[in-house]
């Protein structure tokens with residue numbers, strides 16, 4: 001039994017043993033091994049302790065938006081079960097935990113009155129992590145905008161940027177003594193495209209101009225928040241998290257090649273180039289012109305300490321005249337394996353992306369802040385989950401990531417997505433990414449084989 005043979009790796013490991021786990025592997029001893037989650041996907045307790053509504057509460061309760069009518073109302077009930085989840089992190093020997101704070105828990109109306117019970121929750125969580133010597137990595141925005149701000153235009157309204165910076169400062173004032181790693185946004189590009197371009201995510205807006213406005217205002221909000229965080233404390237490591245994927249043409253045709261280049265500029269460039277280079281990619285810069293006010297470009301380009309890369313797969317892009325940028329996901333080469341999300345499995349794409357990041361954006365410290373896979377896990381009669389496909393996926397991607405160290409990429413850590421099976425946005429609970437199984441009827445947590453794999457063999461390069 002895999003679980004039985006790996007048990008020594010996961011049970012009762014001391015913090016010292018944890019930090020030494022990198023010896024003898026591809027990765028250095030100080031490499032950060034972490035697990036990631038996000039507020040709306042796990043917390044539940046949406047009406048508890050004064051939390052305001054988020055755009056995802058409203059979206060989920062609009063009929064037909066989410067598969068099976070699922071909502072994040074309960075999710076993994078992490079708001080009540082956080083002690084158990086911290087214990088799982090310790091049992092898995094994770095040295096870091098990436099989570100997000102829910103803006104509407106802290107500022108129910110998005111700005112103005114602070115809900116201290118919301119801050120208290122994260123304060124307790126952070127204390128428990130620190131007590132276990134698990135470094136808290138906090139992300140300020142994982143898509144759950146306060147609905148009150150959406151009613152004022154959300155990311156289409158420049159004022160939201162200022163409110164975001166205020167929120168960042170409030171959270172840092174309370175937690176900055178113990179939380180040293182901060183990310184402003186999770187995947188601003190995904191939030192802009194799916195939430196504001198094609199409307200399959202909250203807030204369900206559509207159209208090219210909405211999407212571009214959401215991108216620009218998130219970029220600006222990032223810059224203002226970085227400045228606010230630096231003003232609050234000088235000892236924080238600040239960055240942002242973005243989903244990057246090589247954009248490959250779906251065929252050899254010139255049309256598909258041009259479509260892939262265009263999509264690359266939108267997806268991989270529009271939410272990153274302004275932060276590191278001070279401007280939008282040439283291929284789409286003109287489209288942003290009317291959104292840029294005096295001082296915006298300078299405000300967005302704040303020095304950052306690290307970049308968080310979320311990588312799952314490459315994209316195969318085809319010309320698609322009816323789509324937002326005349327480009328959309330097309331045919332994938334025959335024989336390519338897929339995850340249960342229908343995403344192509346291609347670990348070489350991670351090597352490519354890491355190398356390209358260095359070429360395009362310079363010598364930044366990089367952390368893989370999400371990588372993982374969704375498969376239709378089956379629990380055995382005894383409740384165990386032997387998710388060998390996920391282990392194979394993780395292993396191949398760790399090998400692919402490790403290769404870039406020799407090329408001089410400053411890759412400093414790896415966070416698996418996700419610690420827990422959770423609410424997978426428009427797919428509801430039908431898709432499982434966790435290394436810990438969650439039975440959503442009972443809330444029982446069961447570590448899968450991949451949990452044991454990550455706690456031991458992964459770190460020694462097996």
Ligand code: IFM
Nearest residue numbers: 038187310370417424433
């Ligand atoms: O679940 C999401 C997460 O919220 C953002 N990155 C991709 C994951 C898998 O779809």
